[in-house]
Amino acid sequence: MSIGKIRNTVGRLALAASLGAITLGTASPALAQADTPAAPPVQYQRQAPAGAPNVVLILLDDVGFGASATFGGPAATPALDRLAKEGLRYNRFHTTAICSPTRASLLSGRNPHATGIGAVMNVADERPGYSGFHAKDTATIAEILRQNGYSTAMFGKWHQTPDWEVSQSGPFDRWPTGEGFEKFYGFQGGETDQFEPTLYDGTTPIMRPAGDNYHLTDDLVDQSIKWMHAQKSVTPDKPFFLYLATGGIHAPIQVPKEYVDRYHGKFNQGWDKLREEIFARQKRLGVIPADAKLTPRPDGLPAWDSLTPQQKTFASRQMEAYVAFLAHTDDQMNRLVQSLKDSGQFNNTLFVYIVGDNGASAEGGLQGSLNYMGQLQGVPEPEEGKFAGIDRIGTADAYAHVNSAWAWATNAPFQWTKTVASHLGGTRNAMVLTWPDKIKTPGGVRSQFGHVNDITPTILEAVGIEAPKVVNGIAQKPMNGTSLVYSFNDAKAPERHTTQYFEVFGHRAIYHDGWMASAFHSRLPWTAGFDTVKKPFEEDTWELYDLRKDFSQSVNLAAKYPEKVDELKALFMKEAAANQVLPLKEQQFINNLPDLAKGVTRATYHEGTVSVPEKAVPHMNNRSWSLLSDVTTSDNTRGVIATIGGTAGGWSLYLDAERRPTFTYRVFDLKTVDLKGAPLAPGANKLRVDFDYDGKGYGKGGKLTLSVNGQPVASDTVPASPLAYFSINETFDVGLDTGSAGGKYPAGAPLGYPYADGKIDQVTIELR
Incomplete structure (x- = not known):
């Protein structure tokens, strides 16, 4: 050689x-062997199919079919209007009727129970289809696209991680970054404070950006735009998948005041009249057929005229803020769309805008609420307090939600609301879809049956990727959804998604070839989690609707076609068996799922422990407890020692601006206790709070006592306490208050009011 x-x-x-x-x-x-041919080069970068579009998926929260102006509603939605003119409106698109299952189905292309997320995470139970434990045999579209050359990012609400995995102990494989998203910026729970959210960047808890005019939706869009710009700057030829799931317009209703002012006096006519107005506009817009009927108000919802003048005033203000929240949310989506257009990315972007993960929510109660988290648990909200706080509606100082009947009104023309999976008011949502490079006749309406499980197959066909049979070595379940690409350029194309079951809280339905059979179970949507009515499932009455002729599900044909009812009931059971829906059970309050605090009666925490879910600390509800802390102070020590909860309700032990130990305990809007001691002397100090519970039972009151260095210094009583939780999204923190404030911190204090110029040696929660 x-x-x-x-x-x-x-x-x-x-x-x-x-x-x-x-x-x-x-x-x-x-x-x-030096002269033998070299092996093929290693592929160091995955390549997306040539010409593959960017994909933007927008999901709003708790929006009725008839809420947006684009679909006849009272809320101005210019971004949705603009996209509808440039793309398509879908008027027979369906969700699952509740949050977490819709999101699981949307991202996986499967039926929700088949993924393990057939129930909202907060009421999961041990049944495989309801556990909230996302099975890896139903991989997300994010993971599939990531493995096929896409950049992937998720901003906003996730709500698909099991309760026992939502802490800094992990594991993190069911967080967004473990489910295919390379970037996550958002929140984990079902809701969050819009002005002071509980945020994560990846898996790390963070404080929201500083500033006096902060709102979460603005922030999420800012972060989304920055990510898109960075992605295209570094890898201009690489397509991206962006999933943006807002907190709006899920409670709490919190929105900049200037938006609320735009709707002042717009809802004094009440919900019955508003519903008729929406219905008329829907027909003029062509988003419902000319022969559609307006369904009547369900039994149990009050007529507007039955309210007192004071109740009407309060309800009208609630609705002004509620509609403003949707208008504000859509305005931020407009910024996102404009950014895509300015960057030249819009024409080859499949943009899917789903207006709600279920129908509008009736969880605000029949009278509406200034602090609905207490109302959900049956804690009384005195009317005089509500009326006195009317100017707080929509602000950071309230945790408000609208009257149930307003939700029903914005679900026009359908019968029911969120959680009622048996009827279209819970499951029918507006959707707009654009893709300028491929949709040749924009501005039309599509009426083929669609479901959230159709979106992943639609994306795969648009990108040019087959649904993988194996992902990360795990064989995959087949997808249940059907691509909607066939409908893009053919308004009259026969629908391809011909069968679909629905089930939430025992409410259930089956759609097949234009017919729908529906069985309302027992749980009323305005009684939320504390409906104790139990009814055998075999006693449920099945209704029958011919949706080919009856758009709004208004004419029950069960008596006329009993054989059809039996046929569809049998089909429901077949689909239920195939998708882990069975056995049917009432809503579960006690289950055998993992519980990080089960049996724990004493736990000690140290400074830096933050974002611990309320469920993961010793269960303090419905019993006596003590909070003990050893701290070291100086002349300048200030800040939070320990806290749980936030704006809705909770408690905080902290040193105020005068170095006085302070314990604030808020029982929603029922009562707030502030216990204070004298300024602490520099050096070692022992603080203790005792709660002596009033007897046995649930949600009782008790006596709170603050002690300093072994001596009681202040006490007060509360008439009630939470039955289950202060919040479904706020956390337990030591040395900092993440999310919204659990205490009355000094004006001008830094975000989270961190403990400064001292040391927290330990914080102990002890059940007694």
Whole structure:
């Protein structure tokens, strides 16, 4: 071999070794085969199919079919209007009727129970279809696209991680970054404070950006735009998948005041009249057929005229803020759309805008609420307090939600609301879809049956990727959804999604070839989690609707076609058995799922422990407890020692601006207790709070006592306490208050009011 050949061979060997292709210790065999053809080069970057579009998926929260102006509603939605003119409106698109299942189905292309998330995370139970434990045999579209050359990011509400995994102990494989998203910026629970949210960047708890005019929706869109710009700056030829799921317009209703002012006096006519107005506009817009009927108000919802003048005033203000919240949310989506257009990315972007993960929510109660988290648990909200706080509606100082009848009104023309999976008011949502490069006749309405499980197959077909049979070594369940691409350029194309079951809280339905059979179970949507009515499932009455002729599900044909009812009931049971829906059970309050605090009666925490879910600390509800802390102070020590909860309700032990130990305990809007001691002397100090519960039972009151260095310094009583929780999204923190404030911190204090110029040696929660 010539010297030149030897040098070339050694050079190739060194390069190959640096890339991990061979080991230099095997030089002799490699030299003997130096002239053989080289192996194919390693593919170091995954490549998306040529011409693959960007994908933007928007999901709003708790929005009725008839809420947006684009679909006849009272809320101005210019972004949705604009997209509808440039794309398509879908008027027979369906969700699951509740949050977490819709999100699981949307991102996986499967039926919700098949993924393990057939129930909202807060009421999961041990049945495989309801556990909230996302099975890895139903991989997300984010993971599929990531493995096929896409950048992936998720901003906003996730609500698909099991309760026992939502802490800094992990595991994190069911957080967004473990489910295919390379970037996550948002919140974990079912809701969050819009002005002081509980935020994560990836898996790390963070405080929201500083500033006096902060709102979460603005922030989420800002972060989304920054991410898109960065992604295209570094890898301009790489497509992206952006999933943006807002907190709006889920309670709490919190929105900049200038938006509320735009709707002042717009709802004094009440919900019955508003519903008629929406219905008329829907017909004029062509988003419902001319022969559609307006369904009547369900039994149990009050007529507007039955309210007192004071109740009407309060309800009208609630609705002004509620509609303003949707208008504000849509305005932020407009910024996102404009950013895509300005960057030249819009035309080759499949943009899917789903207006609600279920119908509008009736969880605000029949009279509406200034602090609905207490109302959900049956804690009384005195009317005089509500009326006195009317100017707080929509602000950071309230945790408001609208009257149930307003929700029903914005679900026009359908019968029911969120959680009622048996009827279209819970499951029918507006959707707009655009893709300028591929949709040739924009501005139309599509009426083929669609479901959230259709979105992943739609994306796959648009991108040009087959649904994978194996992901990360795990065989995948087949997808239940059907791509909607066939409908893009053919308004009259026969629908391809011909069968779909629905089930939430025992309310259930089956759609098949234009017919729908529906069985309302027992749980009323305005009694929320504390409906104790139990009814055998075999006693439920099945209704029958011919949706080919009856758009609004208004004419029950069960008596006329009993054989059809039996046929569809049998089909429901077949689909239920195939999708882990069975056995049907009432809503579960006690289950055998993992519980990080089960049996724990004493736990000690240290400074820096933050974002611990309320469910993961010793269960303090419905019993006596003590909070003990050893702290070291100086002349300048200030800040939070320990806290749980936030704006809705909770408690905080902290040192105020005068270094006084303070314990604030808020029982929603029923009562707030502030216990204070004298300024602490520099050095070691022992603080203690005792709650002596009033007897046995649930949600009782008790006596709170603050002690300093072994001496009681202040006490007060509360007439009630939470039955289950202060919040479904706020956390337990030591040395900092993440999310909204659990205490009355000094004006101008830094975000989270961190403990400063001192040391927290320990904080102990002890059940007694």
